[in-house]
Amino acid sequence: MDRHRKKPEDLRSHRWLGVQDLRSFGHRSRLRQMGYDAEDWGKRPVIGIINTWSDINACHAHLRSRAEDVKRGVLQAGGFPLELPAISLAEPFVKPTTMLYRNFLAMETEELLRSHPIDGAVLLGGCDKTTPGLIMGAISMGLPAIFCPAGPMLRGNWRGKVLGSGSDVWKYWDEKRAGTITEEDWADMENGMARSFGTCMTMGTAATMMGIAEAMGLTLPGASSIPAADAGHPRMCASAGRRIVEMVWDDLTPAKILTPAAFDNAIMVHMAMGGSTNAIIHVIAMARRAGVALSLEQFDQISRKVPVVANIRPSGAYLMEDFFYAGGLPALMKMLGGRLHCHAMTVNGRTVCENIESADVFHPDVIRSLDNAIYAEGATAVLKGNLAPRGAVMKPSAAEPRLRQHRGKAVVFRDYNHMAAEIERDDLDVTPDHVLVLQNAGPKGGPGMPEWGMLPIPRKLVKAGVRDMLRISDARMSGTSYGACILHVAPESFVGGPLAFVETGDEIEVDVARRLLHLHVSDEELARRRANWVAPQPRYERGYGRMFQEHIGQADDGCDFDFLEHGAPVPEPEIH
Numbered sequence: 001m002d003r004h005r006k007k008p009e010d011l012r013s014h015r016w017l018g019v020q021d022l023r024s025f026g027h028r029s030r031l032r033q034m035g036y037d038a039e040d041w042g043k044r045p046v047i048g049i050i051n052t053w054s055d056i057n058a059c060h061a062h063l064r065s066r067a068e069d070v071k072r073g074v075l076q077a078g079g080f081p082l083e084l085p086a087i088s089l090a091e092p093f094v095k096p097t098t099m100l101y102r103n104f105l106a107m108e109t110e111e112l113l114r115s116h117p118i119d120g121a122v123l124l125g126g127c128d129k130t131t132p133g134l135i136m137g138a139i140s141m142g143l144p145a146i147f148c149p150a151g152p153m154l155r156g157n158w159r160g161k162v163l164g165s166g167s168d169v170w171k172y173w174d175e176k177r178a179g180t181i182t183e184e185d186w187a188d189m190e191n192g193m194a195r196s197f198g199t200c201m202t203m204g205t206a207a208t209m210m211g212i213a214e215a216m217g218l219t220l221p222g223a224s225s226i227p228a229a230d231a232g233h234p235r236m237c238a239s240a241g242r243r244i245v246e247m248v249w250d251d252l253t254p255a256k257i258l259t260p261a262a263f264d265n266a267i268m269v270h271m272a273m274g275g276s277t278n279a280i281i282h283v284i285a286m287a288r289r290a291g292v293a294l295s296l297e298q299f300d301q302i303s304r305k306v307p308v309v310a311n312i313r314p315s316g317a318y319l320m321e322d323f324f325y326a327g328g329l330p331a332l333m334k335m336l337g338g339r340l341h342c343h344a345m346t347v348n349g350r351t352v353c354e355n356i357e358s359a360d361v362f363h364p365d366v367i368r369s370l371d372n373a374i375y376a377e378g379a380t381a382v383l384k385g386n387l388a389p390r391g392a393v394m395k396p397s398a399a400e401p402r403l404r405q406h407r408g409k410a411v412v413f414r415d416y417n418h419m420a421a422e423i424e425r426d427d428l429d430v431t432p433d434h435v436l437v438l439q440n441a442g443p444k445g446g447p448g449m450p451e452w453g454m455l456p457i458p459r460k461l462v463k464a465g466v467r468d469m470l471r472i473s474d475a476r477m478s479g480t481s482y483g484a485c486i487l488h489v490a491p492e493s494f495v496g497g498p499l500a501f502v503e504t505g506d507e508i509e510v511d512v513a514r515r516l517l518h519l520h521v522s523d524e525e526l527a528r529r530r531a532n533w534v535a536p537q538p539r540y541e542r543g544y545g546r547m548f549q550e551h552i553g554q555a556d557d558g559c560d561f562d563f564l565e566h567g568a569p570v571p572e573p574e575i576h
């Protein structure tokens with residue numbers, strides 16, 4: 001027997017269930033109340049299945065039954081599965097934004113695992129913030145954990161046209177505003193936009209984060225690309241259930257997987273996928289939980305070396321279903337070849353490169369080769385300058401090339417409501433060369449940094465055929481969005497970052513090649529505006545929102561709560 005393998009009395013759950021005292025009598029008698037007996041717990045690892053299923057989350061509609069597949073696998077391998085529900089964070093429904101609650105889910109995951117007799121965890125999620133939220137909590141708790149991605153939904157379809165989540169909604173909304181499609185067309189499209197359960201099937205935040213989880217080594221190989229409706233998906237879940245039991249005996253914890261090499265691999269894969277800008281915030285937050293220091297500059301450096309090879313919307317042409325048929329993430333990772341840190345460990349006990357050894361590309365237009373990339377380098381650019389001293393991000397691959405080097409006059413909106421009121425006005429003084437600026441949409445200002453960063457093109461310009469303009473904000477944008485949008489400006493305007501002092505008519509210069517974001521206003525004038533600036537009132541006086549605004553970090557720090565970042569040890573509960 002491997003001397004490193006745990007024995008039953010080493011299990012964390014043994015403290016609840018394996019000893020003979022007054023409290024453990026209570027624990028066991030209550031398990032018996034639910035119909036279990038000593039055959040169910042005894043010498044078996046207890047596996048917590050953290051499930052983000054809910055009636056209002058269409059992306060997770062199948063996770064109720066997938067939890068049963070995980071349980072089947074756990075039982076097959078000799079474990080004791082217990083399902084623990086967590087906040088669902090349905091992206092299309094939660095207001096003001098799910099990002100307000102990512103850290104809530106992280107806290108909930110950590111506390112569910114800590115407070116119950118759990119030895120290992122299977123995490124069920126995928127809709128945008130659920131992947132980082134679940135993983136952040138699991139990292140902090142430090143128990144062996146596998147992430148089971150919800151998987152993308154099937155391709156959309158409307159009158160024979162393939163529709164992609166988000167990306168085609170924005171596109172056809174502009175066509176409707178321009179009068180090139182009818183109200184009937186638009187209404188009809190609702191039927192075909194989302195045809196099955198599962199996450200958005202463009203390379204939005206969900207697909208990006210599920211792919212990143214796999215690249216970090218936290219899913220079984222290939223798991224992140226399996227469409228939610230594919231029969232391989234429940235098989236993957238059962239397999240994760242079997243594997244987590246072994247991980248508990250082997251004590252394969254996140255700390256042994258999430259090394260700096262794992263995060264480097266994640267960033268390389270992010271760039272090769274042409275992934276969502278949101279992932280930058282989440283990867284920094286996950287890395288800090290794991291005690292790995294990551295800066296925005298590392299994303300920029302890696303981005304300059306890794307081309308976009310996944311030809312998936314919004315940067316490319318295809319959808320995640322095509323990506324799966326083309327070989328999925330293992331094939332994309334194999335395409336990166338020697339650039340990956342091969343030795344990085346993964347949840348199946350094998351290294352990254354062992355896992356991708358037999359991967360193949362079956363459709364070379366969907367997963368391109370490095371010398372036939374859809375964007376040669378710099379899928380995500382980190383810009384700096386006097387307008388964003390701590391950085392801002394942009395996805396040049398999804399912007400019109402003319403806007404990658406641009407100088408224009410600002411049109412400033414002081415908040416979302418101001419922008420919404422102005423943008424449809426036919427007398428708005430704006431041309432395609434203006435730069436749209438949105439203030440007070442950051443972590444504290446939004447609050448929660450809503451996905452408002454793809455500001456609508458003013459209606460009069462849409463009607464004239466304009467489809468892209470330079471836009472700058474401290475907000476985020478959906479990974480399914482596109483356009484010349486400069487996002488995550490840090491520090492944000494709500495706390496007195498320079499974005500707060502931009503006025504309509506100021507000149508702003510952007511040069512992606514030089515990574516420059518410059519406000520052409522003198523230091524003296526900026527100092528004058530700063531001295532006259534009145535800080536806005538906090539958004540919340542009570543509850544979770546108040547805790548959020550008092551502890552949330554800026555975008556370049558990953559927007560975690562200051563008291564949850566790596567550092568303080570996670571205490572085990574007293575059992576009495």
Ligand code: FES
Pocket residue numbers: 059090091092126127128165198199200204206
């Ligand atoms: Fe859930 Fe897009 S709405 S992944």
